[in-house]
Amino acid sequence: MLKRLWLLFAQIVTLLLAILFILSTFKPNWLDGIGFNGVSSITINESSIDPSTPNPGSHHEAVKRSMPAVVNIFTSKNVVKQKRNKKDSNSSQSNDPWFQFFFGDQAPNKEEESSSLGSGVIVSAEGLILTNHHVIEGADQIEVALADGRKTKATVIGSDPDTDIAVLRINIPNLPKPITFAKIESVKVGDIVLAIGNPFGVGQTVTSGIVSALGRDHLGINTFENFIQTDAAINPGNSGGALVDTRGHLIGINTAIYSRSGGSMGIGFAIPISTAKEVLEAITKNGGVTRGWIGVEPQNINQELADTLKIKPEGVLIIGTLQNGPADRAGIKPGDVLKKIDGKPVKDITQLLNKISAVSPGQKIKAEISRKGKDLEIEIQVGKRPGPKRQK
Template identity: 45%
Template structure:
């Protein structure tokens, strides 16, 4: 079933059981009382919507798209035009939602809403529009932080604690579905810690049955205290409309992401562990003496890594981080990301049927080998490829295993010899003409030679590929 990365929509002022929480003291709200009378069922969400509506915005992104000519790739026309085909460009616009989380005009939205945009505007609920700039974005967690370019103070939506959310809690989703204007829908939290929702290295979502439709991406999922508990981001759908299965990025990750943006960091760094983890199946759980299949099974530990220093060993199972249960390996990554760089994670680990506590220091992935990124030029099969020396940091940026070593292809210029022989980003150049390629310097030196035959060996997704070129 396809996954559509939109967000949640919602009809305004819906009567449902819970506005009761707006009329009772905070202590009573914690009791999560179920409505017990007709009067309670007739209460309204309207006061809560009025409280937060000015903090949810529309995000308009405009991007320039190049349309390739139908003759592109035709030898005759390429020769006629000197390999410069008459392509054309056109502007495309997309619509999404966002949430103001900083009084200076800090807005958080989904990365896919603004990806590739050359011009981004933010429209407030009162109709005012402002230019905005991207402060930080990350494709893997699908978040972006914008800054409204205006010298004024804005209302903000406070960030809640997504770890306090429970299945069955009532929630509201606010956004701009189909561009019809700000819309509110209600629902409940259907599930927590959902993974395998989409491609990428982030797999920890709040699931809700609030209606989700195109245009809601980046909108707010709020609790009954008027706090942001998630950024609406995706739905399961066969036809692109709402089927009552929507997903939101938890606010605790949003908090870490916004903090990274406000610190001036050029990227959102995940803590480097130096270990790989597998899911715990029922068979593995039984073999390890676990009561149920949960946690992250340590499968490999890199020498000298933070994981090794903490005492992690293959065969152990990480059950919790700072006292919070770890459901699967994706949940472990999420927990460590919310702790953040420079923090300390206390791991509850099961080994030999016994639980023990380990302390893991969290830091950025190291660049153990200078990346020495360079463009290969000349008359050789690698011309047009940008390559770099692998290190845990480069591997993390390219979403490759931290244990990867050697020289990796970072980028391939379109139409170059490297593109024509099929080189792809993340390919590792293992050997060239019988010589092991350990560094970019060696690759550049070998590529400058002019042999009659080029013998190339690369590694792609763990598979070795050997090719010959004249």
């Protein structure tokens, strides 16, 4: 009996499924009222706002104005791999008996190509690009990729390692509109800023943050430091890229980050546009940057050093002078404390560097020093600051 009932149930279900199949095939409109859980249709609220209307708080317009002027920079250089001693080598090839038979205990020199990437900003209709010195340092070839995908070779017009600024030039038709420079006086702590560059080589990227601080120095990054600090994400590959305000105007050149991992930790630094502009103008007009120099080795005076030497914690201690340099010829001696330049106090090494570098070579300055407790005024004829030694 149970078997007959089960057979009857199976036949009824089969018949119903067959009827449903026939209706769905030939009369689907008869099934319009039937849906999952009884829901035949759903209603979705879609925005009626014109898609071309910017979202509230969006920085799209600033990005739209500035991003075309930001370029990606690819550099390469040929590096000669130095001979390595067998004992210092972990290479399985160098331990091969046949390899040692032909080459001995040392591997032959081998030329390899080393490549790196960075960013830059088009700043003039003549194709001038601002970037970092460390992005193009030692490069044999420099290639620039524009935001529209075009690529071209670039030449170095000039470079200033002391501020980490370099100027490149490209020659390509239909250049994007150069970026607009902001007035550095308009930049305030707390302002929203955007960092544009090519982090990790993934392609042109925009990150946002605020101006965390101004005038950052004593970081040991450059000789002359006056950084804008920001928490906008700056990563490897962003170097030389643009830091812009919400108008899309250039306020700085991204240059360095504080990081323990190699990635952004919310502390990035940009060279202010005022410094970059000065270097740009000096390089394009004179071929390089000329700064004043007096040839001294200074040391900051902290309270401990002041107590040891029994002097006041003011000025800068001169611990050495270059023989026959400007300071040496003027009579400055090791142990002197340089307190003022042309009547203006000198608080630390950074301030001393900035004051001296701003003086044109050949001009004379009055230095107020303290020697063995006595104040003296010495006139120094400023010389030209020598360029950094090039690594061979």
